[in-house]
Amino acid sequence: MTDLTPSIVRFLATLRRRIEAEPGHGPDFLRERDALLSVWPSDDARRGTPATPVRLPACAHFPGALAAALDGPEREIAAALAAIEPALAWVYGYPADPRRPGLADAIAFSDIVGGRGLLRAGAIGIGLTLIAPETAYPSLAHPAVEFYLVLSGTALWTAGAAPEAPRPPGSLILHPESLPHAMTTGSEPLLAVFTWHGDIASPSVYLD
Numbered sequence: 656m657t658d659l660t661p662s663i664v665r666f667l668a669t670l671r672r673r674i675e676a677e678p679g680h681g682p683d684f685l686r687e688r689d690a691l692l693s694v695w696p697s698d699d700a701r702r703g704t705p706a707t708p709v710r711l712p713a714c715a716h717f718p719g720a721l722a723a724a725l726d727g728p729e730r731e732i733a734a735a736l737a738a739i740e741p742a743l744a745w746v747y748g749y750p751a752d753p754r755r756p757g758l759a760d761a762i763a764f765s766d767i768v769g770g771r772g773l774l775r776a777g778a779i780g781i782g783l784t785l786i787a788p789e790t791a792y793p794s795l796a797h798p799a800v801e802f803y804l805v806l807s808g809t810a811l812w813t814a815g816a817a818p819e820a821p822r823p824p825g826s827l828i829l830h831p832e833s834l835p836h837a838m839t840t841g842s843e844p845l846l847a848v849f850t851w852h853g854d855i856a857s858p859s860v861y862l863d
């Protein structure tokens with residue numbers, strides 16, 4: 656089996672540099688960024704037991720989303736990601752709900768650090784979110800503090816009381832602890848990196 660360690664180290668280092676370089680945010684953002692970076696995995700973080708790679712129906716959109724990311728502002732992270740994605744196990748993660756037909760086929764997540772990911776690093780989760788075109792990811796919340804970095808696709812984003820707004824590739828978005836948020840894609844899939852810190856053990860739940 657290919658040793659993914661150099662690719663994971665490169666991915667994490669590139670992502671960390673990108674988050675550190677983000678300009679122009681307020682004190683809440685800066686405080687949570689410091690908290691995230693304080694628990695960032697070291698290069699020798701414990702390797703997880705690699706899960707068997709899993710693909711879901713939404714993953715049909717991954718090649719196109721990755722190609723767009725490789726041509727976008729986060730191309731360096733996308734290039735690092737391309738090497739490790741074949742090893743990832745994608746999941747939907749929410750209970751089946753007849754009120755939301757098709758959602759489990761349109762949304763997929765994969766852990767890179769934490770959960771079923773490739774590294775175990777204690778107090779941080781890092782993974783990918785992939786959402787098919789023309790999909791509403793319902794309003795949800797979780798106790799973990801979350802950052803999202805959009806790699807490709809421009810979704811309409813709702814977070815807390817802020818008005819819905821398009822978030823293009825290159826956007827770095829903070830979801831504070833338990834803040835409701837939702838995304839709706841248009842004609843393009845959304846591919847984004849998420850990070851979790853704080854209470855990473857409690858799940859994300861839909862709010863309606």
Ligand SMILES: [Fe+2]
Nearest residue numbers: 801830836859
């Ligand atoms: Fe979230």
